[in-house]
Amino acid sequence: MPHAAAATPQLLRRVNAQAVLRHIRGAEVATGTELMALTGLTRASVIAVCEDLISRGWIVEQDQPTDPGNPRKGRPARRFAFNREAGFVLGLDIGAATTTAAVADLRGTVIGRSSGSFRAADIPAQERIGVVDLACRQALEAAGADPGRVLAVGAGIAAPVDRDGNVLVTQRFWSLFDVGLRSALKELHGWTVLLENDANLAALGERWRGSGVGVDDLVVLLAGERLGAGVMESGRLLHGRGGAAGEMGYLDMVEGVGSSDGIAALVRQWSAAGGGPSAGGPASAPRVFADAAAGDAAALAILDRISERMARVIASIASLINPEQVVIGGAVAESAGALLPGITALLPRFTATPPRVTVSPLGDAIVTAGAVRHALDYVEAHALELALPAPA
Amino acid sequence: MPHAAAATPQLLRRVNAQAVLRHIRGAEVATGTELMALTGLTRASVIAVCEDLISRGWIVEQDQPTDPGNPRKGRPARRFAFNREAGFVLGLDIGAATTTAAVADLRGTVIGRSSGSFRAADIPAQERIGVVDLACRQALEAAGADPGRVLAVGAGIAAPVDRDGNVLVTQRFWSLFDVGLRSALKELHGWTVLLENDANLAALGERWRGSGVGVDDLVVLLAGERLGAGVMESGRLLHGRGGAAGEMGYLDMVEGVGSSDGIAALVRQWSAAGGGPSAGGPASAPRVFADAAAGDAAALAILDRISERMARVIASIASLINPEQVVIGGAVAESAGALLPGITALLPRFTATPPRVTVSPLGDAIVTAGAVRHALDYVEAHALELALPAPA
DNA sequence: GGCAATATATTTAGCTTGTATCTAAATTAC
DNA sequence: GTAATTTAGATACAAGCTAAATATATTGCC
Numbered sequence: 086m087p088h089a090a091a092a093t094p095q096l097l098r099r100v101n102a103q104a105v106l107r108h109i110r111g112a113e114v115a116t117g118t119e120l121m122a123l124t125g126l127t128r129a130s131v132i133a134v135c136e137d138l139i140s141r142g143w144i145v146e147q148d149q150p151t152d153p154g155n156p157r158k159g160r161p162a163r164r165f166a167f168n169r170e171a172g173f174v175l176g177l178d179i180g181a182a183t184t185t186a187a188v189a190d191l192r193g194t195v196i197g198r199s200s201g202s203f204r205a206a207d208i209p210a211q212e213r214i215g216v217v218d219l220a221c222r223q224a225l226e227a228a229g230a231d232p233g234r235v236l237a238v239g240a241g242i243a244a245p246v247d248r249d250g251n252v253l254v255t256q257r258f259w260s261l262f263d264v265g266l267r268s269a270l271k272e273l274h275g276w277t278v279l280l281e282n283d284a285n286l287a288a289l290g291e292r293w294r295g296s297g298v299g300v301d302d303l304v305v306l307l308a309g310e311r312l313g314a315g316v317m318e319s320g321r322l323l324h325g326r327g328g329a330a331g332e333m334g335y336l337d338m339v340e341g342v343g344s345s346d347g348i349a350a351l352v353r354q355w356s357a358a359g360g361g362p363s364a365g366g367p368a369s370a371p372r373v374f375a376d377a378a379a380g381d382a383a384a385l386a387i388l389d390r391i392s393e394r395m396a397r398v399i400a401s402i403a404s405l406i407n408p409e410q411v412v413i414g415g416a417v418a419e420s421a422g423a424l425l426p427g428i429t430a431l432l433p434r435f436t437a438t439p440p441r442v443t444v445s446p447l448g449d450a451i452v453t454a455g456a457v458r459h460a461l462d463y464v465e466a467h468a469l470e471l472a473l474p475a476p477a
Numbered sequence: 478m479p480h481a482a483a484a485t486p487q488l489l490r491r492v493n494a495q496a497v498l499r500h501i502r503g504a505e506v507a508t509g510t511e512l513m514a515l516t517g518l519t520r521a522s523v524i525a526v527c528e529d530l531i532s533r534g535w536i537v538e539q540d541q542p543t544d545p546g547n548p549r550k551g552r553p554a555r556r557f558a559f560n561r562e563a564g565f566v567l568g569l570d571i572g573a574a575t576t577t578a579a580v581a582d583l584r585g586t587v588i589g590r591s592s593g594s595f596r597a598a599d600i601p602a603q604e605r606i607g608v609v610d611l612a613c614r615q616a617l618e619a620a621g622a623d624p625g626r627v628l629a630v631g632a633g634i635a636a637p638v639d640r641d642g643n644v645l646v647t648q649r650f651w652s653l654f655d656v657g658l659r660s661a662l663k664e665l666h667g668w669t670v671l672l673e674n675d676a677n678l679a680a681l682g683e684r685w686r687g688s689g690v691g692v693d694d695l696v697v698l699l700a701g702e703r704l705g706a707g708v709m710e711s712g713r714l715l716h717g718r719g720g721a722a723g724e725m726g727y728l729d730m731v732e733g734v735g736s737s738d739g740i741a742a743l744v745r746q747w748s749a750a751g752g753g754p755s756a757g758g759p760a761s762a763p764r765v766f767a768d769a770a771a772g773d774a775a776a777l778a779i780l781d782r783i784s785e786r787m788a789r790v791i792a793s794i795a796s797l798i799n800p801e802q803v804v805i806g807g808a809v810a811e812s813a814g815a816l817l818p819g820i821t822a823l824l825p826r827f828t829a830t831p832p833r834v835t836v837s838p839l840g841d842a843i844v845t846a847g848a849v850r851h852a853l854d855y856v857e858a859h860a861l862e863l864a865l866p867a868p869a
Numbered sequence: 870g871g872c873a874a875t876a877t878a879t880t881t882a883g884c885t886t887g888t889a890t891c892t893a894a895a896t897t898a899c
Numbered sequence: 900g901t902a903a904t905t906t907a908g909a910t911a912c913a914a915g916c917t918a919a920a921t922a923t924a925t926t927g928c929c
Contacts, residue, residue, distance in 0.1 A: 091517035092492040094885040094916060100484040101886090117906070125483035127888055132907075159905020160895040245799075245830075248711065302718040314797065318715050318722070319640065325710065325799025326694040329830040333796050404725050405706065405797050407637075407717025438637075438721040486887055486914040493915090509877070519917055520878075551876025552924040 116162035142473040172236040176456030186220040187453040188228040197228025239456035241283035247328035286455030288315030309416030374420040392427035400435030414445030508554035534865040568848030569632040578612040579845040580620040589620025631851035633675035639720035678847030680707030701808030784819035792827030806837035
C-alpha cells in the first residue's frame, strides 16, 4: 500500500454523481424530486450534480412534454435523461475461425453488427488483427457511429484470461494475439480493450439479457467443441489465480469419461458407428437430435449419454459453487432444449443442491452480448474519469 | 433501492478514519507523519482523525519511549497505538460432538480457550446452547475478559450457511440450533453471533495464520468423516445461492467412487478386510499411516487409493475454480503430509492448472482460528458504528 | 548554557460539498 | 384573476479537507 488515496471532498461528488447517473441511466427520464427521494440528497445537491453531469455530456435536459392529457400541478420539473449517445461500446466475439463485432449505444442497444472469417488457423497475428479491425469498422459504419466515440471494447476469446485482462501465458497462440490486439486497437483508434474469457462473457450476457436475469449465482456452460463455464457468484465473475476458472476441458479425466471435448466426441462416435437415418453426412449435434426425434434408437441412446454427462458436470459444479441456475449455451444450445427434462431428472441423484437448468435464448449473440455488457460495466464504473469526445 | 444513503461530508471522516485505523492496527505504533504518507491526508486531518479515534476508544496515545540509544532529531512525534484491548472477540467451533470457544483480543491473539462435549447427539437445543455458552464463559474467564466487552462472535458449524448467516433450511437439526444459538447468545450477553460454515472458516484461518497466508485464491479441504471445502476467490469466501458451495459430500457420486465419506470409508474398508500389522483396533487414519510406514502392502495400497482420490477431488476444484493453493486440513491433516508427494505427482494428469497443495499447520485450531478472524473482520468493518463499552 | 537545525504540532484562512430554510417562479384548478 | 401546488434558486451555515504560516520540543554543536 504505497498511497491509499485520501478521501477528499471531491469524493463525495463522485459518489453522488455515480448514484444519480446510475438511476438516470435506468429510468426513461428523471426529475429532481425523484432523484432526491432516491439518493437522499437535497434538491440543491441533486441539481448541482445534474448540472455537473450535463456539462460532462452524460445526461441531457429534455424539453417539457406537450401535455399528453395528464396535467401535473405545480411548476414543471426539469427533466433529465441519460444521453445514450454520449458514446458507444464495441463487443467482440473472437473465435478460432470467425469473429463478430457488435456496436451498442450506452443503454446497450445493439445498432450495428458485422462478422469476418480468418483465412486459416495459422495466419500471422497481424492478419488476424486486420480481420478483427475490419469487422469493428464495418459494424461502426453500419451503426453510423464515429470510431472516435467508442468508449470501451469488450472482447471475448476462447482462452483463460485473468482478472487484469492478461491471457494465460501457457497458451502461446492466444498470448501473442492478446498483446497484438490490445496494443493494435489502442494505436489504431485509441480504444481501451477489455479482454475476457468467452464463457465468462456468456455469463455476463445471460445475466443481462438471457435466461438468468437477476440471478446472482449463475453458471453458464458454453458447450460446443470445447466446454467452458462462466461462473458468477454473488454477482461477480470468478477468475481464479490465472483466469482458468471454468476451464473444464480436463474435467472429463476426473470423471473418467475420456476424451476432452465431451458432447462433440460423443456425436462423432455415434457418427463413426454408422449414425442414424441421416447417416453419411458430417457428424453434427442437430443430426443426432433429428434422428432421435424420428425415433432412432442409437440416437436416443446417445442423447441419454449426453444427458447423463451434462448432469454429472452440472452436479459437480453444484457441489462446489451451489449456483441458483445453470444455463446451457453455445453451439449445442439450440438443440439442448430436448435434453433439459432428462438432465433435470438426473440431477438430484448427483447433488444435494440441484440448480435450475435452462437453455440460453441468446444463440450466436451470447458472447457479443456479454462483451457489450462487459464494456458497459467498464464505462459505467469509470464514467466520471472518461472524457467524452464531442459528438460529430 | 429505497434510499441509497447519500454521501455526506461525514462519509469522508468515516473513510479516512477506517484507513487510519487499519494502518494503526497493523503497525506496532504509528506517528502522524507515517499516517500522512500512508493515507495522503495532511497532518491536520490525520491528527483530527486520531483524536476522534482516541475519543472513541479505538486507539491510545503512548508516552514517549525512554530513548533507547537511538536519538531522533526534532520535536518528538505523538505515538498512536491500536488499543488491542478495546474489546474482545469469540471464535467458536461447534461440532457434532464437541464445541470449542476461543477468546482473542482485537489483534487476534488468543488469550483464552475452553471446550465442552455434548452428552449425546440428540439432546435438546436448549442443552446444546448451554454447553456452548458454558465454553464461552469459561474461555472468557480464563482470559480475564469481561463478557460485556465481547464485540462479536464468529461461529463455525458443519452445515451450509448462506451469506446472511442463515442455515440452509433443508437441514432441520442445524436450522433449529441456529435460531436458538443466535438469539440465545444475543439475549444472554448481547453478543452479535456470525454463523459460518466450518470449512469456510477454516479457509479464513488458513489464509490468516496457516499455510495460505496472502493467497487470494485459496481452497481449504476440511477432511475427516465429512468432506467440506472452503473456497476463497480473489480474497472473498464463496457461498453460492444457499451457502452450500463446497459441500462436496455428493461429489463422490459424480466421480463414481461410491460412499460419501471418502477417506474414512476407505480406512474402514481396509480395517474390515483385516488391516495391517496393527489389525484388531478400531479403524483409524493414523493406523493406516503407521502400517504403511512399516511397509505393509495393504496399507500402502490404501494410501495410493486415497492419494488418487484426493488428487481427483483437487483436480476437479482446480478446473472449476483455479485456485493458487489447496490446503488439506481437518482430522486427516496430521497424517496427510505423507500423501503430498503422491497427490502432487498425480495432479497434472487430471488438470491443466494444478494448484500448490499443502497441509494445514493449524491442527485442531483451524476452525476457531477462522472463527476469530471472521469476528475480527466484522469488528473491523463496523468499527466506527460499534460503541465500545467502557473498560472494566 | 545558548543557538541553529530539525521534525512535529497547532492555528488560521479558504475550498468543496453538503444541509436547511426562505423566497421566487411556473403551472393547474376554481 | 387568484389560490394552491410543485419545483427552482438563493442565502446562510456546517463538516471536512488543504495549504501556509506559526509555535513547540528535541538534538547537536559551539
